[in-house]
Amino acid sequence: MNPGHEGVVWAEHGEAPWSHTHTWDHPEWSVEDLVAAKNGRTVSVVLPALNEEATVAGVIATIAPLLGTLVDELIVLDSGSTDRTAERARAAGARVVTREDAIPGLPPVPGKGEALWRSIAATTGDVIAFVDSDLIDPDPMFVPKMVGPLLADPDIHLVKGYYRRPLRTGDTQEPGGGGRVTELLARPLLTALKPELGEVGQPLGGEYAGTRELLASVRFAPGYGVEIGLLIDTYDRYGLAGIGQVNLGVRSHRNRPLHELSLMSRQIVATLLDRCGIDDSGVGLTQFVPDADGGFTPYRTELLRGERPPINELRHSLP
Numbered sequence: 001m002n003p004g005h006e007g008v009v010w011a012e013h014g015e016a017p018w019s020h021t022h023t024w025d026h027p028e029w030s031v032e033d034l035v036a037a038k039n040g041r042t043v044s045v046v047l048p049a050l051n052e053e054a055t056v057a058g059v060i061a062t063i064a065p066l067l068g069t070l071v072d073e074l075i076v077l078d079s080g081s082t083d084r085t086a087e088r089a090r091a092a093g094a095r096v097v098t099r100e101d102a103i104p105g106l107p108p109v110p111g112k113g114e115a116l117w118r119s120i121a122a123t124t125g126d127v128i129a130f131v132d133s134d135l136i137d138p139d140p141m142f143v144p145k146m147v148g149p150l151l152a153d154p155d156i157h158l159v160k161g162y163y164r165r166p167l168r169t170g171d172t173q174e175p176g177g178g179g180r181v182t183e184l185l186a187r188p189l190l191t192a193l194k195p196e197l198g199e200v201g202q203p204l205g206g207e208y209a210g211t212r213e214l215l216a217s218v219r220f221a222p223g224y225g226v227e228i229g230l231l232i233d234t235y236d237r238y239g240l241a242g243i244g245q246v247n248l249g250v251r252s253h254r255n256r257p258l259h260e261l262s263l264m265s266r267q268i269v270a271t272l273l274d275r276c277g278i279d280d281s282g283v284g285l286t287q288f289v290p291d292a293d294g295g296f297t298p299y300r301t302e303l304l305r306g307e308r309p310p311i312n313e314l315r316h317s318l319p
């Protein structure tokens with residue numbers, strides 16, 4: 001299955017580049033095609049959620065109609081929400097799993113990496129797709145597009161979505177202004193340190209799918225380091241041949257303020273350096289919070305720690 005590639009004859013130019021063979025810029029497969037391609041395999045969809053009562057039901061509404069055909073289970077992995085995320089998710093048709101229920105007896109630590117790691121234990125699918133629960137008007141084809149290459153090619157273990165990203169500020173929307181951490185930090189630094197991954201369009205994006213074979217056998221970095229860690233670990237294990245990327249169109253989400261993205265960036269840098277074998281000081285980020293009198297108060301946020309081992313290894317160590 002390879003619809004959407006332009007018809008360049010690479011045999012005349014040497015080996016086709018990854019960006020041609022493993023990038024689907026115009027994915028055209030249908031849900032029916034995918035159901036036929038499952039061949040006995042099962043698909044789980046995981047929505048990590050921390051206080052997403054405003055958007056979680058809307059995201060579920062785009063995936064729930066696939067339950068029983070392409071999608072075998074749909075869970076919201078509740079990351080400790082204190083709002084009505086769980087209630088709204090259940091009403092919209094998802095199973096809600098808390099971090100504690102996912103792996104009983106092991107107290108959770110904060111952060112997105114922890115939620116995703118526990119979701120591997122809480123699900124059973126041979127293929128697992130992740131979708132952020134803060135998305136605004138996501139396309140119902142997100143999941144079908146992401147799982148396509150995994151169902152078609154046994155050598156592919158991780159498929160990242162890529163997309164155009166609007167930036168919303170107040171009532172205005174800048175069509176290509178989103179993905180600030182991606183464009184200013186992640187892609188430049190990844191290109192500097194792991195140039196083979198420089199053609200991955202959205203290394204940080206929360207919409208991606210992987211095989212259980214991969215996801216149960218890799219460690220999970222803490223917090224927002226989880227995506228860059230998974231990408232590099234997949235590359236180190238399978239090479240570029242194990243990774244694909246699919247155009248999902250447009251993806252809008254809650255755009256965080258810059259000071260929150262700075263903290264996210266610090267965590268991503270820590271994981272990226274770790275995966276490249278480069279020492280990090282381990283020092284948390286100091287930010288300068290404006291006072292009412294025109295001055296600034298320094299405020300330090302420590303790095304999240306607590307990398308999690310592969311779920312397969314945890315299972316072995318449980319009684």
Ligand SMILES: O=c1ccn([C@@H]2O[C@H](COP(=O)(O)OP(=O)(O)O[C@H]3O[C@H](CO)[C@@H](O)[C@H](O)[C@H]3O)[C@@H](O)[C@H]2O)c(=O)[nH]1
Binds near residue numbers: 078
């Ligand atoms: O402790 C947490 C933090 C976040 N989330 C959920 O994770 C998703 C993404 O989090 P968000 O804070 O919206 O991240 P973004 O600002 O959108 O950051 C981008 O970059 C991150 C770093 O790669 C990715 O984790 C995100 O998926 C990606 O959208 C949302 O559904 C959150 O509710 C949790 O479940 N637990």
Ligand SMILES: O=C(O)[C@H](O)COP(=O)(O)O
Binds near residue numbers: 177180183
């Ligand atoms: O992926 C990113 O770069 C961050 O989530 C920030 O995204 P935004 O600039 O679209 O809010």
